Amino acid sequence: MIQVTNLHKRFGAVTAVEDVSFRAEDGVVTGLLGPNGAGKTTTLRMLYTLIRPDKGSAKVDGLEVAERPLEVRRAIGVLPDARGLYPRLTAREHIHYAGELHGLSGAALDRRIGELVELLDMKEIADRRTEGFSQGERMKVALARALVHAPRNVLLDEPTNGLDVMSTRAVRTLIRRLREQGHCVVFSSHVMQEVAALCDRIVVVARGRVVADGTPDELRARTGKDNLEEAFVTVIGSDQGLMQ
């Protein structure tokens, strides 16, 4: 469960996040939707402890991120904005390394790696070095690395960016499965169709503020538009950045 209250962050003269509050429940997929530069990535970075908020609070399972970063990192699995791999290590070694850094080892870790290889359908690439992997294969490694410690809360920053149709489908399947298992899933996207296809709850962010928050139906009702896309354009106030 993630609770964000009045988060604020500025870099020098630029205010990246003005005032963001939302709540993401367990067993629910929450989408952060907004144009590029709206503050989605900065919000997520504050949630996953790599940026300190200037003001406001962010709690993961009741733990304040700024105060207990190590515990928060144990409670979350993150696909960050940067998802680089080590070209000289195999996919399996990547997952293994992340597992060790989460304190896993031995047979338990090997079993978990086996599960993830199965779940993400990466048997063929598991023992290949990641140099030369396709975008989709790289994404699978990054996701497996993020989920190795079976975190309750999963944060995904633009998880389908740059993926082909097949890989996008695989990611969507994974997100649905995480929801079924009762995880709290938060993912950000600037692609409206992506959010519409997956989210139980949509938080629309623009210029560092939450401009709308609710289920797709609530959004349609609030804006008086039948079409979700029209609804977004209305709440954001422009159609900039919402196109694929």
Next chain:
Amino acid sequence: MKALLSAVFRKEMRDHLRDRRSVTSVLGGSLLGPVIFAVMFTVVASWNRQDKPLELPVVGRAHAPSLMAFLERSGVRLSEAPPDYESRIQAGTLDAVLIIPENYGKEFAAGRSATVQLVMDNSRNKARFTIRRAQLLLNHYAGLLGTQRLMARGVAPELAAPVRVEEVDLATPERLAASLLNMIPLFLVISCFMGGLNVAIDTMAGERERGSLEPLLLNPVQRGTLVVGKWLATTVFSCTMVVVVAVAFVLVAKRVPLQDLGVKVSLDAVTAVGMMGAVLPLALLASAMQMLVATFARSFKEAQTYLQLLMMLPMIPGMALALSPIQSQMWMYAVPVLGQELLVSELMRGEPLGVAPFVLSTVGCVVLAAVCLAAISRLLSDEKIVFGRS
């Protein structure tokens, strides 16, 4: 904590042992110094071989029979100079040629200074030894005759020589050797900076550049643990290079004709262990410094540029020591780089060293390395460093 540290260390080792650039730069780079050393000393030794008789081609031998007889008595092999001797000297196939002018005998008999010419190319190192021997012999002959002439006129020869210069060479063979072997400490110090160079860049600047730093920092691990694990892997590479270089120098020194140079140097297994003990602490510091610089750098390329400049650092005291040897003081051992270079050159000179200099040089390096590592850990908490600056 220990398990996490070990996980980071093992991952970095595996990653970089698979990196051909890291491994070849350690192995290839470490052999460069000893090979240059071997070639240089073999060549120098062949120039200076003492037992070779002096060969001296002469133009106009018939004009000075007594000088010729003197030279032959002194063991010089005289020969007729070829007609194109000037170009041969310039080309380096002849070292020097003696020319006796036609009027030598007339001037000599009249009691004036008779002129002979020694044709040479002073810019050729190879010829310098031959030239010096020829000059010494000719001066000796002139002095001999001068003395005889003064005595024949009833003058004490001492009157014509108010000052006599006697050369007293205080350099023991070992000291002389150490001055020639100054390149060894320099090479050992440079290996500290070369061995881990690529690993240090890749593990910090490279990590950020390929976008794997953010995922790494997301793990529930203290920044300090990550930094120390990476640092340990870097030091393994730089220490390996130091050990390989030290061993290679000792092996080469056994095969190089150092004795032909009239020098003795202690370069045995015990000295090699001492050299490693002196230099390895610097490898710890060099790795930490390089990682710190690589953390600041915006990219892999930028880190490379900065670190190549950092490599110049060990050259400065090395050059200074080579040009003007200084009397070492205790505090100097605690200064990184300077301390190591002093220690190694003193070890090679065979001077007895206590434990104190080793302790000082280790403490100096370890303290600074710890400061660097703490600084890197702080930098990794800096958003601007982690997410890049524009």
